[in-house]
Amino acid sequence: MNLDTGNKLSEQQLSQLEMHLLNDFQHGFPLVSRPYKKIADELGTTEETVIETLNTLQQTGYVSRVGAVFRANSIGASTLAAMAVPGEELEQVAALVNEYSEVNHNYQREHHYNLWFVLTASDEHTLNAILDDIEQRTGHAVMYLPMLEDFHIDLGFDLGFDLEPDSGY
Amino acid sequence: MDMKVKYRLPSLPPQAELDDIDQALITLMQRGLPLSPTPYADLGKKLQLDEDEVIQRIQKLDNDNVIKRLGVVVRHHELGYKANAMTVWNIPDELVSELGTCMGQFDFVTLCYRRPRRLPEWPYNLFTMIHGKDREDVLANIALLAKRCNLDEVERKVLFSTRRFKQRGAIYR
Numbered sequence: 001m002n003l004d005t006g007n008k009l010s011e012q013q014l015s016q017l018e019m020h021l022l023n024d025f026q027h028g029f030p031l032v033s034r035p036y037k038k039i040a041d042e043l044g045t046t047e048e049t050v051i052e053t054l055n056t057l058q059q060t061g062y063v064s065r066v067g068a069v070f071r072a073n074s075i076g077a078s079t080l081a082a083m084a085v086p087g088e089e090l091e092q093v094a095a096l097v098n099e100y101s102e103v104n105h106n107y108q109r110e111h112h113y114n115l116w117f118v119l120t121a122s123d124e125h126t127l128n129a130i131l132d133d134i135e136q137r138t139g140h141a142v143m144y145l146p147m148l149e150d151f152h153i154d155l156g157f158d159l160g161f162d163l164e165p166d167s168g169y
Numbered sequence: 170m171d172m173k174v175k176y177r178l179p180s181l182p183p184q185a186e187l188d189d190i191d192q193a194l195i196t197l198m199q200r201g202l203p204l205s206p207t208p209y210a211d212l213g214k215k216l217q218l219d220e221d222e223v224i225q226r227i228q229k230l231d232n233d234n235v236i237k238r239l240g241v242v243v244r245h246h247e248l249g250y251k252a253n254a255m256t257v258w259n260i261p262d263e264l265v266s267e268l269g270t271c272m273g274q275f276d277f278v279t280l281c282y283r284r285p286r287r288l289p290e291w292p293y294n295l296f297t298m299i300h301g302k303d304r305e306d307v308l309a310n311i312a313l314l315a316k317r318c319n320l321d322e323v324e325r326k327v328l329f330s331t332r333r334f335k336q337r338g339a340i341y342r
Contacts, residue, residue: 021241143290153274157276157277159243
């Protein structure tokens with residue numbers, strides 16, 4: 001594995017404006033009438049360019065959305081869940097789990113418990129019904145691990161770009 | 170265990186009271202803010218609220234920590250942070266708050282939750298998500314975390330992800 005692939009790739013493909021938008025506005029997004037205008041003023045560009053660029057970043061998959069990250073369980077009910085699935089059944093079980101629109105993350109991980117997913121529903125009753133349903137349909141037990149306490153202060157994630165302090169675009 | 174690190178206290182107020190309008194606003198915000206010149210006014214139109222009220226309500230949700238952050242939500246994997254490991258720790262109950270708080274302040278830790286143990290098969294009660302460009306990067310971050318938070322004696326397990334079957338924002342309904 002090439003150690004530098006990730007960032008080199010990004011830095012070759014991304015403009016300074018894109019890098020600033022990706023890195024500098026992960027929290028503290030302006031709560032003003034025209035937030036993209038405010039960002040544009042800070043970066044020395046136009047509102048239209050900021051909106052267009054964010055649109056492109058979203059289309060290319062670098063940005064999932066511009067918006068809020070909600071604290072788990074502050075609305076609705078959610079849980080992390082894990083299953084130990086025999087290797088030959090894994091794809092099939094993963095696809096079945098993916099069918100539920102309440103499942104928003106689903107990963108294979110290196111462990112006896114090899115399938116890990118996050119379920120989010122309007123309330124606990126719905127959540128439990130889905131867990132039961134998955135157990136019944138797959139014939140495998142689901143270990144569910146709801147959050148009890150959150151210790152993380154979320155300020156986003158420093159992408160480690162080599163950014164010039166500012167410039168015109 | 171000797172705890173020498175200065176901790177920031179987690180801000181976890183009791184569950185905020187959310188009225189129907191808040192719920193509707195949150196539902197509408199799940200797919201993100203509109204990429205239009207006046208995103209808050211545009212959200213407001215759908216809820217028959219004026220722009221100021223939308224902004225005030227989002228501000229309150231943010232103050233109450235219902236919103237953890239407001240901004241650009243990036244996809245780590247697409248941006249070159251291709252490895253992530255759910256790293257789980259078996260921490261004595263009386264130390265979990267202290268150690269969790271220590272771990273939660275590192276920026277490569279994107280999630281730090283206490284969850285229940287499921288004995289006998291699952292003894293781990295603290296879950297951290299650690300990102301990095303590759304495995305070595307992730308493992309280096311875990312080693313740093315263990316050192317800085319005095320976790321070298323704590324039983325841990327590193328679960329790298331090998332395949333992503335699904336990833337998107339939560340949809341509450």
